[in-house]
Amino acid sequence: MFSIDAPIDPSSALAKRLRAEAAIEPTPVVTTEPTKDTQIIAIYGKGGIGKSFTLANLSYNMAQQGKKVLLIGCDPKSDTTSLLFGGRACPTIIETSSKKKLAGDEVKIGDVCFKRDGVFAMELGGPEVGRGCGGRGIIHGFELLEKLGFHEWGFDYVLLDFLGDVVCGGFGLPIARDMCQKVIVVGSNDLQSLYVANNVCSAVEYFRKLGGNVGVAGMVVNKDDGTGEAAAFAEAVGIPILAAIPADDDIRRKSANYEIVGRPGDRWGPLFDQLSLNVGTAPPVRPTPLSQDALLGLFAGEAVGRGVVLEPASFEDMCGRTDFAKPSLEVVYETV
Template sequence: MNAIPVTQVQSAKFMEQLRAEAAIEPPPVHTGEVKKETQIIAIYGKGGIGKSFTLANLSYMMAQQGKKVLLIGCDPKSDTTSLLFGGRACPTIIETSSKKKLAGEAVAIGDVCFKRDGVYAMELGGPEVGRGCGGRGIIHGFELLEKLGFHEWGFDYVLLDFLGDVVCGGFGLPIARDMCQKVIVVASNDLQSLYVANNVCSAVEYFRKLGGNVGVAGMVINRDDGTGEAMNF
């Protein structure tokens, strides 16, 4: 009798697990009082994978559906909102905060938040090259947002555009501190983008074990070359 290869046994067990998970009944539909809660979604991915492009289109689509949407760019190069504003970048929170501080003035909402085609948008920004940690800039930006009443603005959705380097504490902030409910990963079929996607998912899993509540909503596969690597991941 020929022995069955281990890989076939593992594959059969994996398929069995998938069928078992698929057979679990979903939770019942909530029938109680509906309460509005801002959905904060952080989008991660390696540089150049198309996060900002995806977010600009997603935020615009939501706004056209009547949703109140805030798009926050958390990338130090501050390019998240440029597509919405015809190639022009918004003044960043960090830059504006520094100028206001030197002038002895307080930062107001209108100094850092801008609107076009129904989408509210702002950029956190970051330090100059070689002069600070990008993650620390993000932490500073969110501290300022908290002071400005970030959670009281009544948005339906807040979309955060993050680099996939969650090894850095600043970029992993939404996951580590439950500052969002869901994470979406933008990737393609190449090894580098899937490496970043795996890091993000590992970070979510790690903090959930510590009592965190952030979950992975799914993956946007950009630049699909048909190999199916991202889908397999």
């Protein structure tokens, strides 16, 4: 019987097999257009950066072009579908599942999936504050989706809206388990959103080294004020800009009123027409994440404080006074 504590003979067949497995390089990232009937795309970004706005308009635009689209909100705030449904809250899978379980009933598709103008949408939801793990809620939600036949649904696109600030396991599920073909990051010309985008690229690269197949298709720059930091970031990590949505008051006002701005033929329709095309055709690529210093280097020094010097603190600083006498443990013997 093999014991995990027992040393392995370097000349044994087991040792040779383990060395052979360790020497196998990860499969190269797919750089051609995805061939699966359904493209499953995970969208990540900092909280409040505009993922829900982008996805609601993107999914609506795709549906108006004749695509069958499923939008799944994977954010505990459960606000991905609010713009799509004119501000109305969508019953979440987590809360619906809990209620059905208490009543002894099974969850049906019509209990958790709703549609508008050709877009199908649902929210995974999450636990109340302090009452559970958001990541575990995501995992439970996908387990239920599989029971409902998720892998048999005939969609052209499944768009997953993930919060990028959170790094626990459930939120990295699509990347870690190859549940999507590609990732899109939403960012802006600010350090915090690009920090999150860089973290997502790091996660993709980490799981690529472990044999994963997910790549980054590109970046959507939201609230673009023209300063260029997001574009510089995308170029540095080696991903394309799929769309740049301007910081325009018309967009802000209409979004605040839960209006779709990505309708084909409307003022902003061409922008989302192009985004829809780019999202569908952009191949997943392997990014090159930046170091913290390289990320800071995208911004002007006065904006991020690169001139700040780290001054070490002293023990006296911590105690609040300078006359602190530290007793010695040295034993002194008197001589006779």
